[in-house]
Amino acid sequence: MSDELSEQLRDKLTKVCICKGINRKVIKKAIAVGAQTVEEVNRATGSGSGGCSGRRCGPKIEALLQQASGDKDLQDF
Numbered sequence: 001m002s003d004e005l006s007e008q009l010r011d012k013l014t015k016v017c018i019c020k021g022i023n024r025k026v027i028k029k030a031i032a033v034g035a036q037t038v039e040e041v042n043r044a045t046g047s048g049s050g051g052c053s054g055r056r057c058g059p060k061i062e063a064l065l066q067q068a069s070g071d072k073d074l075q076d077f
Contacts, residue, residue: 016064017057019050027061031068038062 011025022045030044038054038061041047047061048054 016060017045017047017050019052019056020046022047022057024064027064028068031065036065038065041065 008025011028012023014024016022016024016027026045027041027047030041033044035041035044038048038058041061042049042054047057050057
């Protein structure tokens, strides 16, 4: 399996917002179309509106935002 296909599969299967069942693919798409803050991602995807009010997914979304902005020092969660 190619690395790109493997990453796409991981993005589809990895839940970022557990409360709402939102996967990493959806979060990355919101970032790709212009969301630049956790709040903007939340508005675009519905993340952060579950039972934990973003306490679990907020840090993961922040890491994805930093990764998208070019910070390569972040580890994959």
